[in-house]
Every structure is written in C-alpha cells, then in structure tokens.
Amino acid sequence: MQKGLIIKNITNTYYIKSNEKIYECIARGRFKQDDIIPVVGDNVEIEIIDRENNKAVIERIIERKNFSRRPKVANLTELVCVISTKLPKPDLLMLDKQLVFAEYLGIKPIIVINKNDLDKNLAIEIEREYSNIGYNVVITNALTGEGIKNIIKKIDKDKSNNKIVALSGNSGVGKSSIINSILDKDVTIAGEISLKNKKGKNTTTITSLYEVEKDIYFVDTPGFSTFDINEIESANLDKYFLDFRDYIKECEYQGCSHVKEEKCGIKTAVENGKISKNRYDRYIKIYEDLKYKEEHKKW
Ligand SMILES: Nc1nc2c(ncn2[C@@H]2O[C@H](COP(=O)(O)OP(=O)(O)OP(=O)(O)O)[C@@H](O)[C@H]2O)c(=O)[nH]1
Ligand SMILES: [Mg+2]
Ligand SMILES: [Zn+2]
Structure with a gap:
C-alpha cells in the first residue's frame, strides 16, 4: 500500500499523485456503500494494479481534516478570499461569509483586494478595516502581478503537509487572473490540458489541484466562485x-x-x-x- 493525494477527479476516475508519479485510479466499491466518496484533496492509500500503465485502486481514505460539500474538496489549508475595488465593487457581505467559512473549516483565510489600479484608496481603506480585526490582507493587481507574490508568502510553510489553497470570491473579481499570474505560465499536470486558454479564461470543467510550488497546490473549482456556507448553524x-x-x-x-x-x-x-x-x-x-x-x- 502506498500513500497519495487526489489531484483530479472526473466522474469515477481519480488522478493520484504518489511518489512523484500520477496514477489513474478507481475507488473500491465499499466507499459507495459507506456513503463516502473520495474527493480532490483527499489523502489516500492506493494499491497499484498495473505498474506499466500507472493504474491503481483507492483502498482507503485517510481521515479528513475538513471537507467542503459545495464545491467538493477535502483538506483545505488556506482560503484566499478575493474582492475587487471596482468591477465588481467590493461585496463585503460575501467576503464576511467566506471568512466565516474559513473559520468553520478551521483554516487560515487570506484576504486579497484585487484591481488596486482601479481605486487604490478604497483598497487601503478595506485593508485597514480587516487587518485591524487581525486578518491577513494582500493588495494586488493581477494584470501587472503587483502584490501577487505576497499571497504565496502568507501561506504557512512551517508544517510538512501539503498546502491546499482555494480561491473564493464573486465572479469577475480576478480569481483566474490571480492563479494565472501566480503560475506565470500554463501549468500542466502529467499531460493535463492547460489551466487557461488564450483569453485567460478557465477551460477546465473538473476540479483539479495545480502545484504552484513544491507541496503547495491551488484548487481550481470551475462553476463555483464561492463556497456554500449553509451547513453552518x-x-x-x-x-x-x-x-x-x-x-x-x-x-x-x-x-x-x-x-x-x-x-x-x-x-x-x-x-x-x-x-x-x-x-x-x-x-x-x-x-x-x-x-x-x-x-x-x-x-
Ligand atoms: N484593472 C484590472 N482588471 C483586472 C485585474 N485582475 C483581473 N482583471 C480583469 O477582470 C476580469 C475578470 O477577471 P477573472 O480573473 O476572469 O475573474 P474571476 O474571479 O476568475 O471570475 P469568474 O471566473 O467569473 O468567477 C478580466 O477581464 C480580467 O482581465 C486587476 O488587477 N486590475
Ligand atoms: Mg474564473
Ligand atoms: Zn449577545
């Protein structure tokens, strides 16, 4: 048995990174019986069934640190909550909901105020309000890359575990632009299609993890711009x-x-x-x- 991380899921097929290799896996039937399905971000144990073609079977899901139902991701370590100064204007209600969700999951939120080129004063004002509360705030311009490296700097690198970072924020705030700026190139995982097309628009329709630095993964959750907080009481x-x-x-x-x-x-x-x-x-x-x-x- 060998440990791995689910980095991508397309219906019943899982792509698992284990010892620097990517295995194509299916899950044992009993997971369904137990009403638990493996999701992206899960740490799993696999049994290799075809070494030549990198095929394996998921035998066990290692206990999750946290779990988000919508979108389905496990073991998030950071939530990057993005707002923009304009187009769209800052939605602080949505921001607070996402900050609450991060606390609920027991993970660290990082606030990103993007599009600082459109209203610098507003960015500084919001930065002040939230850093006073004690939050980590980064001001960015995803088009020029200004401030983008500071997002990565805010990610704890002290622990030996993988970092799984998700972005959340209303449509248009610049999430995809931020990921593209961080990657600074089209990232591919084992022949995977690139994260962006020529217009910089997301082309993937499946949840995947993208390794931006050793052991730091960004989650791409197409179709979900924000996390559903309705499970909070x-x-x-x-x-x-x-x-x-x-x-x-x-x-x-x-x-x-x-x-x-x-x-x-x-x-x-x-x-x-x-x-x-x-x-x-x-x-x-x-x-x-x-x-x-x-x-x-x-x-
Ligand atoms: N002026 C300015 N425009 C930006 C900045 N960042 C992103 N944009 C633009 O804002 C638009 C929306 O950016 P996206 O990255 O697609 O936004 P998103 O959050 O991924 O949106 P959804 O995928 O719909 O949830 C694009 O036209 C970007 O070029 C910025 O810092 N400044
Ligand atoms: Mg996007
Ligand atoms: Zn009271």
Missing part, C-alpha cells in the same frame, strides 16, 4: 466572527444571538466602537439568512 455563527470573540462572554444570556437580546456584549461593543457597526450589520444579515434556511429546510 446560525447558533455558531458568532464564534466565526473573530472580532466578536472577546465580547461574547459579556452577554447576559448564554447562547445570545446578539440580535434582539438585551444586555448583549456584542451590541455594547458596537456602541463603544470596539466592533465595527458594518461588520455587526453583516453578521445580522448572515445570521438571519442561515436562520431562515434552517427553518425552511426540507428533510
């Missing part, structure tokens, strides 16, 4: 707002939702200017959205 949402953490304990009621309750530490912190009113308002929006979906869920 509204009651846990406050824990994923970093700037709320110090004040939750001052709420009179345990399980305070910080919406209508009196004697709420979060509301007091907003009044005293310790938490930004805008962040609080976005918390309420996300909270009510999750709550509504919980109440209208069809089982």
Whole structure:
C-alpha cells in the first residue's frame, strides 16, 4: 500500500499523485456503500494494479481534516478570499461569509483586494478595516502581478503537509487572473490540458489541484466562485466572527444571538466602537439568512 493525494477527479476516475508519479485510479466499491466518496484533496492509500500503465485502486481514505460539500474538496489549508475595488465593487457581505467559512473549516483565510489600479484608496481603506480585526490582507493587481507574490508568502510553510489553497470570491473579481499570474505560465499536470486558454479564461470543467510550488497546490473549482456556507448553524455563527470573540462572554444570556437580546456584549461593543457597526450589520444579515434556511429546510 502506498500513500497519495487526489489531484483530479472526473466522474469515477481519480488522478493520484504518489511518489512523484500520477496514477489513474478507481475507488473500491465499499466507499459507495459507506456513503463516502473520495474527493480532490483527499489523502489516500492506493494499491497499484498495473505498474506499466500507472493504474491503481483507492483502498482507503485517510481521515479528513475538513471537507467542503459545495464545491467538493477535502483538506483545505488556506482560503484566499478575493474582492475587487471596482468591477465588481467590493461585496463585503460575501467576503464576511467566506471568512466565516474559513473559520468553520478551521483554516487560515487570506484576504486579497484585487484591481488596486482601479481605486487604490478604497483598497487601503478595506485593508485597514480587516487587518485591524487581525486578518491577513494582500493588495494586488493581477494584470501587472503587483502584490501577487505576497499571497504565496502568507501561506504557512512551517508544517510538512501539503498546502491546499482555494480561491473564493464573486465572479469577475480576478480569481483566474490571480492563479494565472501566480503560475506565470500554463501549468500542466502529467499531460493535463492547460489551466487557461488564450483569453485567460478557465477551460477546465473538473476540479483539479495545480502545484504552484513544491507541496503547495491551488484548487481550481470551475462553476463555483464561492463556497456554500449553509451547513453552518446560525447558533455558531458568532464564534466565526473573530472580532466578536472577546465580547461574547459579556452577554447576559448564554447562547445570545446578539440580535434582539438585551444586555448583549456584542451590541455594547458596537456602541463603544470596539466592533465595527458594518461588520455587526453583516453578521445580522448572515445570521438571519442561515436562520431562515434552517427553518425552511426540507428533510
Ligand atoms: N484593472 C484590472 N482588471 C483586472 C485585474 N485582475 C483581473 N482583471 C480583469 O477582470 C476580469 C475578470 O477577471 P477573472 O480573473 O476572469 O475573474 P474571476 O474571479 O476568475 O471570475 P469568474 O471566473 O467569473 O468567477 C478580466 O477581464 C480580467 O482581465 C486587476 O488587477 N486590475
Ligand atoms: Mg474564473
Ligand atoms: Zn449577545
């Protein structure tokens, strides 16, 4: 048995990187029975069945550190949350949702403010707001490459594990442009088609990992610009707002939702200017959205 990483999945075929080779694999039938299917990002054990043609079978999925349902990816280590200063204008509600999702997965978010050429002052303003909370923020121009290397610099390289980095952000903010700029060339995995075509548009329609540096992979998730946060429970949402953490304990009621309750530490912190009113308002929006979906869920 040999360990490997699923770098690509097309329906029932998996491409697994193991000892610097790519194996074409199928999964053992029992995974389906157990209602678990291997996904890109999974660490697996494989048994080689045809050494000449690099064919193998997935025998075991090693326990996942985290899992995203939509898009399906396992073991993310970093989430790069991208917004742009203009075209489209910054969607901070979406940004906060993605930051919350990163906390939920237990991974590090990196905020990228792209298209700094279109409104530098706005980029700096947003950078200030989020770095004050404690987030890592990088300002970029994906067309010139300015700031792009700083994204890679923010990725922890201390651990020996693979880094699996996903980008999220509304359509048009520049995710593909950022990946292309990082790669600085058309990257191919074992004869795989290139990540971009002449227009720089994504041509792949399957989830794949692209190795941008040794053991640092970027996930390409075509068809998904942002991660679905609906699996987060509204009651846990406050824990994923970093700037709320110090004040939750001052709420009179345990399980305070910080919406209508009196004697709420979060509301007091907003009044005293310790938490930004805008962040609080976005918390309420996300909270009510999750709550509504919980109440209208069809089982
Ligand atoms: N001015 C400017 N334009 C940029 C920058 N980065 C990307 N663009 C342009 O913005 C447009 C959208 O960029 P994409 O990289 O396709 O955006 P995306 O986030 O991948 O969009 P989807 O794939 O639809 O989710 C393209 O026309 C890019 O050339 C930038 O830093 N400055
Ligand atoms: Mg794109
Ligand atoms: Zn409260």
